[in-house]
Amino acid sequence: MTQKEMLALVRKLISDEQATGFTEGGTLEEPEGTQELLNYLDRAVDDYSKRQAANADTRLVRSMTISSSNMYLPDGFLMFCGLIPAQVEGNFLFYYGDMVNPTVKYFERLPYVSSYPETAPLPYEQDQYMTIAALAAIYALNKYEFNVSQDLMLLGYGGQQNANGS
Amino acid sequence: MIDVLQLVQSLRYALRDMQGVKISDFELIECINQAASLLYVTMAEKYVRYALKTYTMDVGDANKGVLPDDFLKVHQVLTDEDTVAVPTSYLPTTDGTYRIKGNMFYANNDVYSIEYYYVPKRVKSLSDKLDVQTAMSPYIEQVALAFYGNNLDKAKKVVDICVTSLSDIEVSHFENVGPTQVLGGRV
Numbered sequence: 510m511t512q513k514e515m516l517a518l519v520r521k522l523i524s525d526e527q528a529t530g531f532t533e534g535g536t537l538e539e540p541e542g543t544q545e546l547l548n549y550l551d552r553a554v555d556d557y558s559k560r561q562a563a564n565a566d567t568r569l570v571r572s573m574t575i576s577s578s579n580m581y582l583p584d585g586f587l588m589f590c591g592l593i594p595a596q597v598e599g600n601f602l603f604y605y606g607d608m609v610n611p612t613v614k615y616f617e618r619l620p621y622v623s624s625y626p627e628t629a630p631l632p633y634e635q636d637q638y639m640t641i642a643a644l645a646a647i648y649a650l651n652k653y654e655f656n657v658s659q660d661l662m663l664l665g666y667g668g669q670q671n672a673n674g675s
Numbered sequence: 676m677i678d679v680l681q682l683v684q685s686l687r688y689a690l691r692d693m694q695g696v697k698i699s700d701f702e703l704i705e706c707i708n709q710a711a712s713l714l715y716v717t718m719a720e721k722y723v724r725y726a727l728k729t730y731t732m733d734v735g736d737a738n739k740g741v742l743p744d745d746f747l748k749v750h751q752v753l754t755d756e757d758t759v760a761v762p763t764s765y766l767p768t769t770d771g772t773y774r775i776k777g778n779m780f781y782a783n784n785d786v787y788s789i790e791y792y793y794v795p796k797r798v799k800s801l802s803d804k805l806d807v808q809t810a811m812s813p814y815i816e817q818v819a820l821a822f823y824g825n826n827l828d829k830a831k832k833v834v835d836i837c838v839t840s841l842s843d844i845e846v847s848h849f850e851n852v853g854p855t856q857v858l859g860g861r862v
Contacts, residue, residue: 565696591699606701608800614695 510638512547513627518638519546522646531649546649550622553644557637560666562587562616568634571617578604585618640664676804677812682707683801685816690823700801702823710818710830711795711805717834719747719792723841725808728793732780738767739781745793745806749775753788760787814841 510518520526528542535544562569570590573583582600589595593613594606622641625631633641643664647657683703684693692698718726727750732740752760752773763772766781773782780789795806807815814837821830 567694567696570696589699590696592702593699594701607797608701608704611700611800613699 510633511628511630512622512625515550515622515631515638515642516543516546518642519550519645519649522642523649525649530653546645547623549645549648550641552648553641554619554621557641557644558585558587558616558618562618565590566616569616569619570614572612572614574610574612575602575604576610580604583615583617585620587616587618590614590616677807677809677815679704679707679798679803679805680801682805682812682815682819685812686819686823689816689820698823703819704798704800706819706822707805707815708797709822710815711807713822713830713834714811714814714818714837715792715794715807716747717838718841719794721838721842722750723838725811725841726792727790730789730791731786732782732789733786734780734782734784736784738784739779742775742778742780742789742791743793745796746778747792747794750790750792752782752790755786755788 517526520528520531523530525531531546532542535542537544540548558569569587571583575595580602582597582602586600590613594604596603596605619633619637619641620631622631631638643660644666647660647664650660651657683700686703686706687693687695687698690698715726726747728743728745730743730746732742734740749762752762754760754771758771760771760773760782763774765774767774767783770783770785773780773787775781780787793806798805805815818830818833818837821833
């Protein structure tokens with residue numbers, strides 16, 4: 510699925526196929542219309558990735574080799590799998606373990622929808638497309654103050670979990 | 676010697692994380708190190724001979740030598756004529772006496788065979804080997820599991836059980852020494 514198809518899917522979910530609610534265009538400076546939907550998609554990617562990482566989804570696991578005691582973390586780094594003898598400050602890593610050049614596993618955020626060209630296929634799996642589009646649609650509907658609690662519930666995002674703000 | 680990889684694999688199985696998504700290798704290696712230390716220190720306290728090693732020390736003309744890194748405490752010292760050397764509280768001047776101070780061994784110009792209780796050296800990576808006998812692997816695993824979660828009390832209890840079990844193996848060959856014993860005396 511491409512970015513364009515993803516946007517079409519979200520429009521379908523919010524009954525805006527004609528692009529009358531969220532019109533074509535929009536820029537990062539003026540995030541309205543399509544750009545606004547893209548922002549919702551990115552936000553959905555972010556939220557989905559964090560939740561899946563917290564649930565130890567192996568599809569988000571990547572590995573890296575710590576080759577130096579000071580190094581930058583990879584883009585999209587969320588958290589390590591388990592505890593690592595290292596300090597993380599922002600996107601910088603200070604390693605102090607006694608294992609030399611260890612390979613460690615970490616959870617990585619899925620790439621943002623907006624970071625791909627309009628017609629390039631996005632590197633997601635089917636269920637990820639669906640969940641991300643559904644989340645983005647919920648954000649869009651929420652803007653117009655529709656009641657989205659049932660939609661969140663269906664994605665497993667509702668109830669107590671939501672009440673805790675987690 | 677036990678492969679650290681093998682221990683980590685067993686621990687991951689017990690902790691239901693064979694893929695290593697929830698627990699890192701660092702955590703398990705740390706648990707193995709702590710388990711080995713506590714188990715061997717306790718074994719030395721209880722004089723369990725599985726924790727014994729022998730080191731041949733040639734004190735030479737300096738009349739002293741450095742003890743091995745994994746030295747914990749001395750069990751006995753033999754001279755090169757296989758007689759038991761005697762510890763002294765002063766610097767030894769006659770053959771067959773010795774003194775241990777810190778990590779230094781003082782004796783009179785001879786080759787000595789030092790039997791000592793050791794603590795396995797720290798392992799650092801999956802490719803290392805833990806300096807314990809293969810038969811120790813279930814004990815190390817059980818104690819390491821107790822250490823996972825930083826539960827020192829539980830670890831100590833498991834170590835006590837392990838040490839008791841190891842002592843039983845050791846004295847089992849004394850079982851058939853004669854008629855039944857009642858209250859310490861023979862019937």
